[in-house]
Amino acid sequence: MAVQLNHTIVHARDSRASAQFVAEIPGLPRPGRFGPFQVVELANGVSLDFVDTDGEIAPRHYAFLISEAEFDQIFERVRERNIPHWADPGRTRAGRVNHGDRGRGVHFDGPDGHFIEIITRSYGGT
Numbered sequence: 003m004a005v006q007l008n009h010t011i012v013h014a015r016d017s018r019a020s021a022q023f024v025a026e027i028p029g030l031p032r033p034g035r036f037g038p039f040q041v042v043e044l045a046n047g048v049s050l051d052f053v054d055t056d057g058e059i060a061p062r063h064y065a066f067l068i069s070e071a072e073f074d075q076i077f078e079r080v081r082e083r084n085i086p087h088w089a090d091p092g093r094t095r096a097g098r099v100n101h102g103d104r105g106r107g108v109h110f111d112g113p114d115g116h117f118i119e120i121i122t123r124s125y126g127g128t
Contacts, residue, residue, distance in 0.1 A: 009049040011039070012116065013059045017052035020113040024050060027112075028066060028076050028120070061115035063091070073106050073122050085110050091117065 014020035021033035021040035033040040039051040050064070068076065077099070080087055087110040089095035100107045105123030112118045 007048050009041075009051050012050050012052045012062070012064075013055040013057075014052045014114050015054070015059070016113070017054045020116075021050070021052040023113050024052075024064075024118070027079050027118070028068065028072070029079075059114050061117060063117045063119065064112075065119040065121060067124060068120055068122060070106070070122050073120060076120055077108060080108065080110055091119070 012020070012024075017038075017040040018033070021042050025031065025033050025042045030042060030044070033042050033052070035041070036051070039053050042050040042052070044050070044066075087097065087108045089098035089100040089108065091109055093109070103123045103125055105121060107119060107121040109117060109119045
C-alpha cells in the first residue's frame with residue numbers, strides 16, 4: 003500500500019470561522035462537520051480538520067499547490083480582503099509575489115496565525 007496523507011488536525015480558537023476562511027480564499031466547498039471537527043476537503047483527498055482549543059496554538063504552515071488560473075482568482079480574494087501578504091516565508095518582501103521555479107507564490111496569515119502559502123509550482127520544479 004502506498005502511504006498517503008489522509009488528514010491533519012488544525013487547532014483554532016473558532017474552528018468554524020477558521021475553516022470557512024481556509025475554504026473561501028481558495029474557493030473550496032464549504033466545510034462539513036464531523037464530530038468536533040470542521041472539515042475542509044482538498045482535491046487530492048486530504049482534509050484539514052479544524053477543532054476548537056482553549057490552549058496555546060502553535061502556528062503551522064499550509065502550502066497549497068494550485069494552477070496559474072487559480073492563483074489569479076485566489077490572489078484577487080486576498081487583495082480584496084486587504085490581507086497582508088509576502089513573497090517569502092521570512093516576511094521580508096511585503097506585498098509582492100515570488101516567481102521561484104518559474105511559477106508564482108504568495109504567503110499570508112490565516113486565522114489563529116497559521117501561515118498559508120499558495121504556489122503554482124512545487125519547489126525544485128517538480
